[in-house]
Amino acid sequence: MALGKREAKQQDLFVTSEALQAAPGHSFYDRLGKLLLSQDFDEFAEEICAPFYAEKGRPSLPPGTYFRLMLLGYFERLCSERQIAWRVADSLTLRQFLGYSLSERTPDHSTISKTRRRLSLDVHQAIFVRVLQILADAKLLRGKTLGIDATDLASNASLRNLRHKVTDETYQSYVKDLMKDDPDEPDDPSDEQAGRFDRKRKKSLSNQEWHNPNNPDAKVTRMKNGSTHFAEKCEHAVDLDTGAIIAVTVQGADRGDTESIWTTLGDAAHNLNQAKAKIREALKDQPDKSGTSHSRDMLCEVVADKGYHSRSICTELSAESRDIRSYIAEPARGRQRWRGDTESRDAVYANRRRIRGGRGRALMRKRGELLERPFAHYLDHGGMRRVWLKGHDNIAKRLLIHTAACNLGLLLRKTIGAGTPRGATNAQIAFFLGNIALRICYWALQASQWSKNVKNAKAGNGSWTSFPLLVHF
Numbered sequence: 491m492a493l494g495k496r497e498a499k500q501q502d503l504f505v506t507s508e509a510l511q512a513a514p515g516h517s518f519y520d521r522l523g524k525l526l527l528s529q530d531f532d533e534f535a536e537e538i539c540a541p542f543y544a545e546k547g548r549p550s551l552p553p554g555t556y557f558r559l560m561l562l563g564y565f566e567r568l569c570s571e572r573q574i575a576w577r578v579a580d581s582l583t584l585r586q587f588l589g590y591s592l593s594e595r596t597p598d599h600s601t602i603s604k605t606r607r608r609l610s611l612d613v614h615q616a617i618f619v620r621v622l623q624i625l626a627d628a629k630l631l632r633g634k635t636l637g638i639d640a641t642d643l644a645s646n647a648s649l650r651n652l653r654h655k656v657t658d659e660t661y662q663s664y665v666k667d668l669m670k671d672d673p674d675e676p677d678d679p680s681d682e683q684a685g686r687f688d689r690k691r692k693k694s695l696s697n698q699e700w701h702n703p704n705n706p707d708a709k710v711t712r713m714k715n716g717s718t719h720f721a722e723k724c725e726h727a728v729d730l731d732t733g734a735i736i737a738v739t740v741q742g743a744d745r746g747d748t749e750s751i752w753t754t755l756g757d758a759a760h761n762l763n764q765a766k767a768k769i770r771e772a773l774k775d776q777p778d779k780s781g782t783s784h785s786r787d788m789l790c791e792v793v794a795d796k797g798y799h800s801r802s803i804c805t806e807l808s809a810e811s812r813d814i815r816s817y818i819a820e821p822a823r824g825r826q827r828w829r830g831d832t833e834s835r836d837a838v839y840a841n842r843r844r845i846r847g848g849r850g851r852a853l854m855r856k857r858g859e860l861l862e863r864p865f866a867h868y869l870d871h872g873g874m875r876r877v878w879l880k881g882h883d884n885i886a887k888r889l890l891i892h893t894a895a896c897n898l899g900l901l902l903r904k905t906i907g908a909g910t911p912r913g914a915t916n917a918q919i920a921f922f923l924g925n926i927a928l929r930i931c932y933w934a935l936q937a938s939q940w941s942k943n944v945k946n947a948k949a950g951n952g953s954w955t956s957f958p959l960l961v962h963f
Contacts, residue, residue: 495863518565518911519587521902526558529624535657542609551597556605557617557891558588559597564895565911566651566834569873570939571606575599590803614887618738619764621894625734632731633762633769635853637861638653638754639795640725641869643885644876645708646849652700661700697744705880711743722877725750726864726893727758730793730853733860734900735893740886747797747954755792762788789814793853793861796821804837815843817853868896 526532532554539553559574562584568574578584579596591597625631652661666683668691671677675687695710695718702708708720721743727736737757741750762769766788792807796819807814820842828835845849869875874892879885899909 492892500726516583518902518906518908519583521906522898523587525624525898525901529620531557531620534620535617535747538613539609543615551605555588555597555607556609556658559890559896560606560888561895563874564586564868564872564892565899567871567873569876570599570878571602572599574760575602578647580625604959606822606884609887611883611887611890612782614890617895619761622734622761622765623768625732625897625901626765626772628904629772630732630901630904630946631734631736631765631769632729633736633765635730635791635793635794636736636755636758636789637724637730637853637857638727638751638798639857639865640723640750640797642711642713642721643724643740643843643863643869643874644713645703645720645722645743646876646878646880647683647705647708649695649710649718649720651701651702651704652695655699655701684807697742707742707880707882708920709743715727722882723750724869724889725752725754728861728864730856730860734862734897736892738886738889740882740889744884747794748800748803751794751798751803755789759789774890791815791816791817792854793859794856795819795913799841801831801834801838804841805834808837808840815844817845817850819845820852864893864896868892872896 527960532552534559535553543550559578562568562578563571563574566574566577566584568577575596575598578588578590582592583844585592585596588596622631649661653659654661654664662681662684665688666679667681669684669687670677672687676683679687690781697709700710702720708722710718711717711721713721723741723743723745724738725741726738729736737754737760738753739757741751741753769788788811792814794817799818799820800913803818806812807816818841820838826838845854872892872895874889877885877888879888896909903909
């Protein structure tokens, strides 16, 4: 083979449609596109987004295309809208999935950002609920036992831009003023000396005093790795029977678990009410694991970790207005004094009795399996562990469609055996390699049997035998 050399070529002035290369396609995106078309996804998106568009004017990004672009953020592991726009412009397969021909220009990242800002949070919430209804049709949503957990997201804010809420002075000038009161420090310290002094002293950055003026929703918090950053709190509710994400909220990182649970629980109850008819229709003849029918209302049990345990949480969940059984892990607090508060005592003791039972231990195992796994899917592998947007509403819009894509991956995993494009590719490679391994084993058996036949023929006894061909490419 001769060595080829790369030569500069002049681009053709005119290209016929027959000369254009067709997109190779992808089995995962083909199935996802067929699923969205069968559920009238684009028509539904256009219907709910109609109030936000003018009757006349410059044609904008179609709502169905916009939400498909947001879905690609999860499936392609892209953390920003700029990366989504670049990936779509570079891929023939994604052009085909979005409905763009080779002669059409794909959306720019500014177009995607403007569309996100102009569409309200309720519209994104409606798309999320629509995906839940699709899961209910496929019997992948029950809504009886929910698990709630939270994690931190790194905000799009820097600690270098800290400002005092009252005096509006920077943190650096605040440290230099503290150095002036110390006789051992210079009167006019440099930035390096101020940094050295700040590292030595005992300090705490309170969200009541300090904030970032460019991103007021970001809160100073301690991350899981021990570092201090501006962060947002992401909390979700997961159906522990199927693994589907029922609700996801973005709140301040300084809110405790006992405060934020009610926001997530309220969104989960609202979403389940929206999809209740679909759930009951899909599961009307299917009994649950306890042998009873699904005639009870949704949201009967709540499972959480130790951070959510408190007297008020157990009491509120067991109240007659809610009638929710709690399975919340109890921390070691020692002996408690109730002082006549029998209602809280009974609620805490009932929760303790449930988590020590057989079903409680089974739900705690499911909590580690199905409740924490989605964080790895749509945050770590999905590219949303660090957010590049500002404001809780903007982050929630992106996160709702991100988790909706995770739910669609759960449905596709049931139908085609893969929940992401990479998973589908890996499954095809594994099937091909498995076929090769079976063929090698088959020919090894044939060779061993052939050698036995030769020996038997030389000895004058036995007959020729062979194995049937069981594997085909």
